[in-house]
Amino acid sequence: xxxxxxxxxxxxxxxxxxxxxxxxxxxxxxxxxxxxxxxxxxxxxxxxxxxxxxxxxxxxxxxxxxxxxxxxxxxxxxxxxxxxxxxxxxxxxxxxxxxxxxxxxxxxxxxxxxxxxxxxxxxxxxxxxxxxxxxxxxxxxxxxxxxxxxxxxxxxxxxxxxxxxxxxxxxxxxxxxxxxxxxxxxxxxxxxxxxxxxxxxxxxxxx
Numbered sequence: 001x002x003x004x005x006x007x008x009x010x011x012x013x014x015x016x017x018x019x020x021x022x023x024x025x026x027x028x029x030x031x032x033x034x035x036x037x038x039x040x041x042x043x044x045x046x047x048x049x050x051x052x053x054x055x056x057x058x059x060x061x062x063x064x065x066x067x068x069x070x071x072x073x074x075x076x077x078x079x080x081x082x083x084x085x086x087x088x089x090x091x092x093x094x095x096x097x098x099x100x101x102x103x104x105x106x107x108x109x110x111x112x113x114x115x116x117x118x119x120x121x122x123x124x125x126x127x128x129x130x131x132x133x134x135x136x137x138x139x140x141x142x143x144x145x146x147x148x149x150x151x152x153x154x155x156x157x158x159x160x161x162x163x164x165x166x167x168x169x170x171x172x173x174x175x176x177x178x179x180x181x182x183x184x185x186x187x188x189x190x191x192x193x194x195x196x197x198x199x200x201x202x203x204x205x206x207x
Contacts, residue, residue, distance in 0.1 A: 013200035017119040024116030024124055033090055033101035040083035041110050044149050047076035049141040091157050096168045103171035106178055119200045130197045134207060137194050143186025147179040
């Protein structure tokens with residue numbers, strides 16, 4: 001609605017993207033624990049991105065957008081607290097099972113639901129990757145944010161303190177070391193220059 005009222009974007013392209021996302025759907029893992037751990041992480045990632053959009057909007061004197069994004073970020077934070085509380089219970093009652101799911105989720109990577117969106121011109125997942133690259137470029141959401149979120153959850157869930165052996169111990173080591181690996185890879189990727197792309201939302205303008 002905000003984009004519609006500003007008149008700054010091609011709303012036909014926006015609507016096509018929304019329905020393209022609905023048609024594309026989202027692949028959910030059968031692992032019930034991941035059904036808790038995924039949104040726990042994703043809600044925080046969404047909060048971070050909205051906070052950063054609010055900062056950018058505020059700097060550009062777009063106060064209404066900044067307020068909207070801060071409010072949305074607050075909602076995301078409340079959702080994340082619920083999922084984290086459930087995740088804590090999982091790690092308390094079934095530490096090895098929860099760790100296996102956490103390891104599996106982190107090894108595959110937390111993929112945002114918009115991965116399969118398309119505007120009818122650029123296919124999935126190319127369109128998502130284009131917007132994700134732009135978001136990284138302007139500081140909305142970067143690999144450093146991903147690593148910080150993972151670090152925070154590892155600490156609050158007590159991953160390093162779990163008393164596990166065998167394969168579970170290997171999984172524990174993997175997720176404990178992953179934030180630093182993400183930062184190293186992220187530093188390399190963020191150092192590469194992004195090539196401008198034509199976006200239908202902006203009537204084919206190069207962004």
